[in-house]
Amino acid sequence: xxxxxxTLTRGGFDESSHRGxxxxxxxxxxxxxxxxxxxxxILPRSSCKMIQALPLVxxxxxxxxxxxxxxxxxxxxxxxGAAIHTDRVRAWLDTLGMQESHLRCGPQTPADxxxxxxxxxxxxHPDQCHNNCSGKHTGFLTLSRDLGGDAEYLAIDHPxxxxxxxxxxxxxxAPSQGFGVDGCSAPNHATTLAGLARAMASFAAAKSxxxxxxxxxxxxxxxxxxxxxxxxxxxxxxxxIMRAASGRAAVKTGAEGVFVAIIPERQMGIAVKITxxxxxxxxxxxxxxxxxxxxxxxxxxxxxxLTTGPIRNRAGLETGHMRVAxxxxxxAP
Amino acid sequence: xxxxxxTLTRGGFDESSHRGxxxxxxxxxxxxxxxxxxxxxILPRSSCKMIQALPLVxxxxxxxxxxxxxxxxxxxxxxxGAAIHTDRVRAWLDTLGMQESHLRCGPQTPADxxxxxxxxxxxxHPDQCHNNCSGKHTGFLTLSRDLGGDAEYLAIDHPxxxxxxxxxxxxxxAPSQGFGVDGCSAPNHATTLAGLARAMASFAAAKSxxxxxxxxxxxxxxxxxxxxxxxxxxxxxxxxIMRAASGRAAVKTGAEGVFVAIIPERQMGIAVKITxxxxxxxxxxxxxxxxxxxxxxxxxxxxxxLTTGPIRNRAGLETGHMRVAxxxxxxAP
Numbered sequence: 001x002x003x004x005x006x007t008l009t010r011g012g013f014d015e016s017s018h019r020g021x022x023x024x025x026x027x028x029x030x031x032x033x034x035x036x037x038x039x040x041x042i043l044p045r046s047s048c049k050m051i052q053a054l055p056l057v058x059x060x061x062x063x064x065x066x067x068x069x070x071x072x073x074x075x076x077x078x079x080x081g082a083a084i085h086t087d088r089v090r091a092w093l094d095t096l097g098m099q100e101s102h103l104r105c106g107p108q109t110p111a112d113x114x115x116x117x118x119x120x121x122x123x124x125h126p127d128q129c130h131n132n133c134s135g136k137h138t139g140f141l142t143l144s145r146d147l148g149g150d151a152e153y154l155a156i157d158h159p160x161x162x163x164x165x166x167x168x169x170x171x172x173x174a175p176s177q178g179f180g181v182d183g184c185s186a187p188n189h190a191t192t193l194a195g196l197a198r199a200m201a202s203f204a205a206a207k208s209x210x211x212x213x214x215x216x217x218x219x220x221x222x223x224x225x226x227x228x229x230x231x232x233x234x235x236x237x238x239x240x241i242m243r244a245a246s247g248r249a250a251v252k253t254g255a256e257g258v259f260v261a262i263i264p265e266r267q268m269g270i271a272v273k274i275t276x277x278x279x280x281x282x283x284x285x286x287x288x289x290x291x292x293x294x295x296x297x298x299x300x301x302x303x304x305x306l307t308t309g310p311i312r313n314r315a316g317l318e319t320g321h322m323r324v325a326x327x328x329x330x331x332a333p
Numbered sequence: 334x335x336x337x338x339x340t341l342t343r344g345g346f347d348e349s350s351h352r353g354x355x356x357x358x359x360x361x362x363x364x365x366x367x368x369x370x371x372x373x374x375i376l377p378r379s380s381c382k383m384i385q386a387l388p389l390v391x392x393x394x395x396x397x398x399x400x401x402x403x404x405x406x407x408x409x410x411x412x413x414g415a416a417i418h419t420d421r422v423r424a425w426l427d428t429l430g431m432q433e434s435h436l437r438c439g440p441q442t443p444a445d446x447x448x449x450x451x452x453x454x455x456x457x458h459p460d461q462c463h464n465n466c467s468g469k470h471t472g473f474l475t476l477s478r479d480l481g482g483d484a485e486y487l488a489i490d491h492p493x494x495x496x497x498x499x500x501x502x503x504x505x506x507a508p509s510q511g512f513g514v515d516g517c518s519a520p521n522h523a524t525t526l527a528g529l530a531r532a533m534a535s536f537a538a539a540k541s542x543x544x545x546x547x548x549x550x551x552x553x554x555x556x557x558x559x560x561x562x563x564x565x566x567x568x569x570x571x572x573x574i575m576r577a578a579s580g581r582a583a584v585k586t587g588a589e590g591v592f593v594a595i596i597p598e599r600q601m602g603i604a605v606k607i608t609x610x611x612x613x614x615x616x617x618x619x620x621x622x623x624x625x626x627x628x629x630x631x632x633x634x635x636x637x638x639l640t641t642g643p644i645r646n647r648a649g650l651e652t653g654h655m656r657v658a659x660x661x662x663x664x665a666p
Contacts, residue, residue, distance in 0.1 A: 011513025
């Protein structure tokens with residue numbers, strides 16, 4: 001059964017709490033720690049974008065398209081739809097001889113306040129490039145062009161999605177239990193939480209002078225830590241944690257309370273799923289674990305804000321705190 | 334212990350779920366049903382605004398200030414900060430000879446998209462009238478002026494807040510266990526969920542020709558159902574449910590997964606607290622219970638959307654459903 005990972009207090013009361021599952025995998029050892037049920041089957045949502053990007057790199061399509069680290073970071077991103085993201089996605093589509101209309105992710109109001117305000121001032125609507133997954137989709141289009149696939153690159157039997165499933169099952173170490181349709185309409189394959197942590201540990205252990213898969217994993221990891229702002233955006237937990245970790249960890253959020261971490265120095269992968277889908281609890285859990293492992297300074301602003309608060313109200317008054325389970329905060333192998 | 338009330342599916346998987354507590358109180362009978370622990374102590378947050386408005390009416394301050402049903406509805410509201418709300422709050426402050434600066438709720442970006450866009454186009458910032466609680470606070474100011482209280486009407490020992498606590502403890506039927514500071518900086522008193530349901534049942538049973546308290550309760554209930562748009566706003570669950578219930582129930586949301594209902598035809602009060610604080614689950618739970626009781630048509634759009642979905646993604650594709658526990662959907666006394 002899942003267990004309580006994060007509690008929110010207000011005025012001395014435990015007001016709300018979040019249950020969930022955690023799996024920590026070390027590359028040569030296997031599962032080294034778990035909370036709740038590490039074998040729980042989950043949909044990883046956007047937390048697995050670096051897995052979905054593997055065929056793009058491994059096939060050589062990325063190299064043939066001349067992709068640099070910025071594009072690879074965007075392929076792994078759930079971005080804010082800020083100009084730094086949408087400008088690069090549009091330029092990338094342009095190099096493919098494609099336009100926004102080739103995307104199949106759907107339009108999304110950008111999370112970035114400046115981008116939102118710019119759309120309102122221009123009296124226009126967000127388009128598919130603003131979708132937080134537009135980098136992943138442009139990666140899919142890049143691979144599809146290379147494979148000679150048709151325009152409907154999200155179909156489950158499209159060469160792009162077949163390649164993604166193959167890579168997904170190989171790195172999670174087991175056949176997927178099925179799939180759901182993600183917020184961006186891409187198939188999102190199920191795995192156990194332990195399987196997702198195993199995959200992240202493979203990324204953590206990958207060497208740039210290793211076999212093709214390891215080389216691809218290392219390129220994607222390096223791209224993520226080189227461009228924390230492209231992977232999410234200003235104010236977002238992924239960007240703030242990766243900046244504060246100074247290259248020692250890559251992290252990635254997923255909808256409905258999923259979060260993963262890749263920690264090369266320990267050849268370790270972490271996967272978190274909050275049962276109720278709460279982002280705040282997934283962020284607190286991953287930050288607390290990284291703090292305990294020494295990858296994120298415990299006295300850093302981001303660690304403190306994500307793991308303890310204080311929670312402030314609209315007038316700026318302190319109204320409560322967040323409390324991450326001690327067994328998470330203090331865990332070390 | 335809390336129990337699972339709502340589950341979200343995606344692609345055949347149970348992706349996320351929400352646990353919580355429910356208490357249903359009937360005025361002459363007492364607690365008639367419970368899920369989880371009806372005696373769990375909670376902070377009711379904005380769900381108790383009609384209780385916080387009782388002293389305003391009972392004292393005669395509302396009548397002396399010439400408040401109509403629109404102002405009483407706003408006193409019970411967590412509104413969207415749309416023009417229909419802020420215009421009325423500003424006009425009300427004006428009748429008191431006061432301005433926005435007398436409020437102590439803090440500024441808040443309005444939830445209403447048109448109001449947000451208007452602020453951006455005017456290149457200005459939201460003020461305290463946009464705060465979803467500005468009606469409650471203007472009610473506090475109205476009472477404070479009547480009582481001769483000082484400007485800091487949110488202080489726990491201010492005459493306004495002392496009157497609120499007295500009313501709160503009387504209608505919940507027990508001394509409060511303490512308080513937290515709410516998002517709008519007002520003291521928010523703790524109660525058991527059963528106590529909150531008891532209070533709502535008192536509102537449900539109140540008669541307009543009864544004693545002062547009953548008369549005040551009935552006036553506030555009538556104001557809420559007369560102005561569902563002022564209590565929340567377009568697209569919001571409170572507004573939609575009250576419109577669909579056609580005067581047969583008043584409902585009110587509170588932060589962190591609280592929801593209450595007042596059902597006069599059954600002299601019944603319902604109180605819901607989702608453990609993890611999720612609004613979507615509180616809305617689904619209250620809508621399902623109202624559906625089972627026949628107060629909300631089960632084939633109405635709002636009942637279907639809040640209790641079953643479908644959940645759609647950014648391209649409009651159906652990706653999953655919501656499922657409320659059958660014991661809630663099918664409950665009847």
